[in-house]
Amino acid sequence: MSINKLKERYLLISKYSTAAALLQWDFETHMPKKAAEKRADVIGEISGKAFEMSVSDEIGKLLEDSQKEELNEIEKAIVRVGKKEYDKFKKIPPELFKELNISASKAQAAWEEAKTKNDFNIFKPHLEKVVELTKKVADHLGYEENRYDALLDLYEPGLKTSELKKVIEPLREFLVNYLKKLDTGKKPDNSILKKHFPVEKQKELSLRALKLMKYDFDAGRMDISMHPFTTTIGPNDVRITTRYNEHDLNDSLYSTIHEGGHALYEQGIPEEFAGLPIGDGASMAIHESQSRFWENIIGRSLEFWNYFFNDLIDVFPEFKENTPEEIFKAVNFVERSFIRTEADEVTYNLHIMLRFEIEEALINDRIKVEDLPKIWNEKMKDYLGVVPEKDSEGVLQDVHWAHGSFGYFPSYMLGNLYSAQFYYTMRKDIPDLDKQISEGNFESALNWLRDKIHSKGSMYEPGELVKMITGESLNPKYFIDYIENKFNKVYGL
Secondary structure, rough: OOOHHHHHHHHHHHHHHHHHHHHHHHHHHHHOOHHHHHHHHHHHHHHHHHHHHHHHHHHHEEEEEEHHOOHHHHHHHHHHHHHHHHHHHHHOOOHHHHHHHHHHHHHHHHHHHHHHOOOHHHHHHHHHHHHHHHHHHHHHHOOOOOOOHHHHHHHHOOHHHHHHHHHEEEEEEEEHHHHOOOOOOOOOOOOOOOOOOOOOOOOHHHHOOOOOOOOOOOOOOEOOOOOOEEEEEOOOOOEEEOOOOOOOOHHHHHHHHHHHHHHHHHHHHHHHOOOOOOOOOOOHHHHHHHHHHHHHHHOOHHHHHHHHHHHHHHHHHHHHHHOHHHHHHHOOOOOOOOOOOHHHHHHHHHHHHHHHHHHHHHHHOOHHHHHHHHHHHHHHHHOOOOOOOOOHHOOOOOOHHHHOOOOOOOHHHHHHHHHHHHHHHHHHHHOOOOHHHOOOHHHHHHHHHHHHHHOOOOOHHHOOOOOHHOOOOOOOOHHHHEEEEEEHHOOOO
């Protein structure tokens, strides 16, 4: 049967993808610095080969023939998702895909040096190359009104820039006004999290959090990188990285929990889906909904700290003088800050809106790469009332543009919105959820996510999946209600 041959071909392609993923993981964790340029060539070659195979005439013929056969539900999804991806990526010349991968790997190495030396000019020529190649990719993919739509669709299938702006505008208005309201409340004391915390002890605390979440260490590992990430090397090999700041307990703990949320999603996708078109998450935003759910809705809740406080004082006895409620309030401190990954739940989406507006303008040739530091700082002042003193805290803080991941940033904001909507439905299905979390029982929450989301892989597009789970399309109201309910308590409003 053609469907069996099709699956065989996909599994062969996945072996190349596995090799490239392992090389990329090493690139970002343990690779010697001087190896960067040659490694970029190798990653580009292997990724290019996998791409060529995925858009080959053979795959196209097997997809066509498989459509004519009697298929079960999973096989139908393999063909449906595979055909959509094939038709999309067939439009991109393999040599362009390879060139972009090589340029992105080199750009990442340049970004790391630029960030370390706080010198945007080191990164600038590499970013210009990546932007030009990305625009070519978008043009090959095609779009109706906005070139950015072609890139946005890679991460959030079916979503248009115009629709995204309709979500952003009222949300921005709410967040800006709510920030002013919080200024009238009682600020928590977050100085208790800003003392000296040895890295080894922070690592122990992070590992305890991952174990509590049921992250499977027999199918993964935790390492260190400049920018925390999760990568799926292959079946039963989902790795995360975190980072440590000896003077901020928040940074490593919540970076770890965030990446752990991504990893739980990947570890929960059925093994029989591995290497096939349905073996990924439904979209980057759905993926972000999982990381943000664990990081914020669970990890920054009072219920979580009612339980995890004992682990905290076991690792850091100096917190014996505090209470779970004080820790809860401290980790929910709201401030207008520079760094996206350290931003609180209230200001975080403003950081994303800023990035979206910049990259959408960049892809549509309304601004140039050389203008980015200036534009970035202007928008930071307009949205958050603060201006970075150095580019390493501004335009150089994220690795995404070095990777060529234009269209990715909105996924973070959408993930916040999805997570709140899923949480609302989960609480209806598990009435004693808060009690279970307070007792350190995360299994009901994880099992709900596994049943409703993880087990589906990418069989359904995000819009379909959200409607299946919650009974309605994406609705920012749940996020707004969640923010008001939580932070009114934190700030005594």
